[in-house]
Amino acid sequence: MEPASLDAATIKAILQGQSITLSTRVVAIVAAGLLFGGVLECVRRRKLLEEFTPIWMTCALGILALAISFDVLIWLTDLVGAWTPSSTVFFFGLAFLMAISLGYAIRLSTLSSQVKILAQELALMQAERAQPRPRSDVHP
Amino acid sequence: MARGLVVIPAFDEADNIAEVLRQTRERAGEFDVVVIDDASRDATSEVARAGGATVVRHPFNMGYGAALQTGYRHALHHGYDVVVQLDADGQHDPASVSELAAPILAGELDVVLGSRFHPGSTYRMQGLRRIGSRWFSTLVRWLTGLRISDPTTGYQALAPDVLRVYTSDAFPTDYPDADMTVLLHRNRYRIGEIAVTMRERPEVPSMHHGIGVVYYVYKMTLAIFMNAIRPRLPGR
Numbered sequence: 355m356e357p358a359s360l361d362a363a364t365i366k367a368i369l370q371g372q373s374i375t376l377s378t379r380v381v382a383i384v385a386a387g388l389l390f391g392g393v394l395e396c397v398r399r400r401k402l403l404e405e406f407t408p409i410w411m412t413c414a415l416g417i418l419a420l421a422i423s424f425d426v427l428i429w430l431t432d433l434v435g436a437w438t439p440s441s442t443v444f445f446f447g448l449a450f451l452m453a454i455s456l457g458y459a460i461r462l463s464t465l466s467s468q469v470k471i472l473a474q475e476l477a478l479m480q481a482e483r484a485q486p487r488p489r490s491d492v493h494p
Numbered sequence: 495m496a497r498g499l500v501v502i503p504a505f506d507e508a509d510n511i512a513e514v515l516r517q518t519r520e521r522a523g524e525f526d527v528v529v530i531d532d533a534s535r536d537a538t539s540e541v542a543r544a545g546g547a548t549v550v551r552h553p554f555n556m557g558y559g560a561a562l563q564t565g566y567r568h569a570l571h572h573g574y575d576v577v578v579q580l581d582a583d584g585q586h587d588p589a590s591v592s593e594l595a596a597p598i599l600a601g602e603l604d605v606v607l608g609s610r611f612h613p614g615s616t617y618r619m620q621g622l623r624r625i626g627s628r629w630f631s632t633l634v635r636w637l638t639g640l641r642i643s644d645p646t647t648g649y650q651a652l653a654p655d656v657l658r659v660y661t662s663d664a665f666p667t668d669y670p671d672a673d674m675t676v677l678l679h680r681n682r683y684r685i686g687e688i689a690v691t692m693r694e695r696p697e698v699p700s701m702h703h704g705i706g707v708v709y710y711v712y713k714m715t716l717a718i719f720m721n722a723i724r725p726r727l728p729g730r
Contacts, residue, residue, distance in 0.1 A: 397720050400663060404713045404720070468554055475553045 369438045370431060374424040382421030389414040409457075413450060496599050498525040499574040500591060501565030502547070503558055504582035508536040511582050515545035518580070522591035525578065528568050530561040538582075560667040566657045575599060578651045586649045590690035594651035597686055604656050604683040607642065607675070608649030608690035617692040626711055630672040633715065637722040638679040642687055645672035649690055656683060659727065666717065669710060673717035680721060681730040 360368075393410045396402035420427045424439070431442040500518055504511055511529065518527055529542040531551040542549045550564055562579060569577045576598040578591045590608055597603040610617035611627075619627060630645045652660065656678065659665070664677060678685055 394720075397716065398724055400724075404666070404717050405668065407716065408709065408712065471553045 366437050370428055372439070374421075374427075374439075379421050379424075382417055386414045386418035386421065389417070409454065416446075496575040497573070498522075498576045498578065498591075498595050498599075499565075499569045499572070500525045500527045500588070501562065501569065501577055501579045502527065502529045502542075502582050503532060503561035503565065503579070504529050504534065504538050504542065505532040505555065505558075505561070506534045506536050506538060507582040508534070508538045508541045510584045511538055511542050512545050514580070514582055514584050514588070515542065515547055518588040518591070519546065521587075521589040522578075525591060525595075526574075528565055529582070530564045530568075532556060532558070532561040557668045559665065559670045562670060563661060563665055563667065566652070566660045570654065570657050570661060574654070576651055576653065577657060579648065581648050585693055587691040587693065590649070590688075591651075593688060594649070594690065597688075598651050598653045602684070603686040604653040605675075605678055605685045606651040607644060607647050607685070607687045608651075608692075609642075609644035609647060609687045610690070610692045611643040622707065626707075629711070630714060630718070633718050634672050634675055637676055637718065640675070640679055640685060642672075642675060642685070644687070645675055649692070659683075662727075664727065669714065671714055673714060673721050676718050677721040677724075680724070681727050 389410065393402065393407055393414070397404055397407060420443075427439045427442060430446075431437075431439050434442060434445060436442045436445060500522060502511070502514065502518075507514075515527065515529075518525070527547040529538070529547045529549050531539045531542065531549055533552045533555040539549050539551050548568075550568060552561065552564065565579065566577065576595045578594050580586045580588060580591070586608070594606045594608055597606050610619065627644065627646050631642060634640055634642050634645045659678070659681070660670075660674070666673065675685060
């Protein structure tokens with residue numbers, strides 16, 4: 355007996371027709387809660403400045419939203435042309451990490467520039483202080 | 495004799511700073527004045543020096559809070575008994591400087607906020623800014639019990655003890671605001687409020703605009719809640 359052949363469109367429809375299991379939903383909700391709580395605790399302990407929290411809070415809310423409404427993930431999967439919802443999650447996860455890396459690279463560049471300026475200003479101040487006083491200032 | 499310092503953070507205020515300094519000399523002449531130039535792109539430093547102020551210039555722009563903190567460090571370094579912070583755009587009338595400083599010098603309060611909305615004040619804030627101010631006012635009252643009518647005011651007088659907190663990591667370098675009121679209350683500092691004269695300057699763009707308003711409200715709300723639940727500072 356020959357195996358039944360399925361075309362690509364049918365396989366895609368089958369994969370996208372899958373529903374989220376309860377355990378996956380619970381894991382996602384717990385992960386979002388842990389991320390949310392972890393960020394708040396870091397801020398409370400002054401390990402993380404408030405200005406760095408929006409992206410992590412958005413990420414936590416995004417995970418929570420997708421866990422609650424799986425249809426949004428299916429819609430996104432269709433939108434980006436992926437075949438499975440898990441591919442979409444990995445795609446956006448990777449995009450998120452790349453955006454974070456770029457953001458930190460930009461910030462690092464700014465800080466490098468500022469440290470250089472500070473070092474130059476300090477060197478100039480030290481040189482001014484170390485210079486002997488002009489002759490006119492010296493009392494006989 | 496008690497020594498007072500007026501701290502004026504400034505960024506690109508060459509057009510306004512001369513008049514602010516003239517009025518400060520005229521109405522609060524007994525106070526020394528330091529202008530913290532946050533790396534302005536115009537002649538703010540030169541104009542301020544010509545106006546008789548001590549000028550401290552940042553090597554690069556660091557934000558309003560960082561400029562204020564430099565002023566606080568200057569005050570602590572020189573042993574001032576009271577600091578009054580004043581905006582460089584001319585919105586704050588220096589006539590209220592002595593009034594703000596009086597409760598600090600009398601040892602009655604540690605922080606005196608200059609309120610735009612206190613009974614007796616004629617300042618009117620419109621639209622979203624008014625709603626934002628009310629939101630923060632409500633949050634502060636809910637978390638501390640303090641009835642502060644203008645928690646986002648930048649016109650304040652501070653005691654040296656408060657300057658020590660404000661020169662620590664607890665002080666935000668972007669928008670120090672109602673979150674600091676909550677922090678100080680949590681650490682048992684005495685906070686008061688008086689009506690001050692403020693001028694409306696609609697032609698001057700606000701520090702917060704566009705998407706920055708959303709971020710400001712988010713950041714400030716988070717900072718207020720965090721300061722309400724953080725452990726007290728050492729020795730408080």
